[in-house]
Amino acid sequence: MKETNFGEKTRVLVVGGTGSLGRRIVSACLAEGHETYVLQRPESGIDLEKMQLLYSFKRLGAHLVEGSFSDHQSLVSAVKQVDVVVSAMSGVHFRTHNIPVQLKLVKAIKEAGNVKRFLPSEFGMDPSRMGHAIPPGSETFDQKMEVRNAIEAAGIPHTYLVGACFAAYFGGNLSQMGTLLPPKMKVDIYGDGNVKVVYVDEDDMAKYAAKTLNDPRTVNKTVYVRPTDNILTHMELVQIWEKLSGKELEKNYVSANDFLADIEDKEIPHQAGVGHFYHIYYEGCLTDHEVGDDEEASKLYPEVKYTRMDEYLKIFV
Numbered sequence: 467m468k469e470t471n472f473g474e475k476t477r478v479l480v481v482g483g484t485g486s487l488g489r490r491i492v493s494a495c496l497a498e499g500h501e502t503y504v505l506q507r508p509e510s511g512i513d514l515e516k517m518q519l520l521y522s523f524k525r526l527g528a529h530l531v532e533g534s535f536s537d538h539q540s541l542v543s544a545v546k547q548v549d550v551v552v553s554a555m556s557g558v559h560f561r562t563h564n565i566p567v568q569l570k571l572v573k574a575i576k577e578a579g580n581v582k583r584f585l586p587s588e589f590g591m592d593p594s595r596m597g598h599a600i601p602p603g604s605e606t607f608d609q610k611m612e613v614r615n616a617i618e619a620a621g622i623p624h625t626y627l628v629g630a631c632f633a634a635y636f637g638g639n640l641s642q643m644g645t646l647l648p649p650k651m652k653v654d655i656y657g658d659g660n661v662k663v664v665y666v667d668e669d670d671m672a673k674y675a676a677k678t679l680n681d682p683r684t685v686n687k688t689v690y691v692r693p694t695d696n697i698l699t700h701m702e703l704v705q706i707w708e709k710l711s712g713k714e715l716e717k718n719y720v721s722a723n724d725f726l727a728d729i730e731d732k733e734i735p736h737q738a739g740v741g742h743f744y745h746i747y748y749e750g751c752l753t754d755h756e757v758g759d760d761e762e763a764s765k766l767y768p769e770v771k772y773t774r775m776d777e778y779l780k781i782f783v
Contacts, residue, residue, distance in 0.1 A: 551583075722748045
C-alpha cells in the first residue's frame, strides 16, 4: 500500500464522528484541508442530535457515507472511497464501550485493500504498556491490543495516537471522580500529589490526529501526546486552579491503599474508572517512560498552539 505524500490532500473517513472526540476530529480534518468523510450509521437516523450534527458537517463540506457494522459490504464500500480511516469509537465503560467493534472495520479495510493509514481509537494510556492493569479496567487495554494485533496481522499501515488525559474528564474537575466541575471547598489529592500526569484539550488531540494521519514520519509508529507545559503533577493542577480562583482548597491526601480499598463494592464502570485513575495518579503510567522528539506530537507539530491548563481552567472561574 503506497503511503500518502505528506501535505497532499487526503481523503479521510472518520468513524464515530458524532462522539465527543469524533466530532472534533471531523472539524480538525476539515480545517486541515482533508477531503473529509463521516460514516453515517443507520442508528443515527433515529437520533435527532446526531443527525443535526452530521448535516452540520455536510454544510461545512464533509461527505456523509452510509455504512453499518452489521453489513460488512457497506463498510468495504465506505472505506474504498478514502485513503485514511480514523476511528473515534468510544472506549470508556460509563459510555458506550465499542472498542471490539473495530475488528469489523479492520476486516473491511483489509478486504478493500486501498487504505494507506488507519488510526484506531486509542488516545489515552498506551495499551501496550498496560498488561498489568487492574480489572475490569484492564478490559479496555486488552481489547485495544486485540485491535492492534488484527491491524498488524492484516498488514494495514497505521498510527497509534496515545498518551494523555482529556481535560474535560481530568482537568476541569481537578481530577476528582464523579464530577466534571472543580470542587468548591475540598479536593482529594492522590498519594502525595507529585506524580506527573499529561493533560490535553480534546480539540488539540483532534488537531494532532488530523496532522499525523498522512505524515510519512508516523506510519507504523506510536505517537505520544505529551505537550511540555501540560505535564503537571496533580498538586500543580490544583495550585493553578487556586491561583485562578483566588481560593485555597482543603487537601485530603488519599493513600493508594485507601483509594483501592472498596473498589470491589462499586459498580463495574466505577471499578474501571478507579483502576485507570490508580495507574495514572499513583503509578504515573503516562510519564514513566522516555519519549523522543520524533515520536511526540507537540514536537512533530509545533504549529499546533495547544491549550495550556491555566488557559483551560479559566472558563470555570
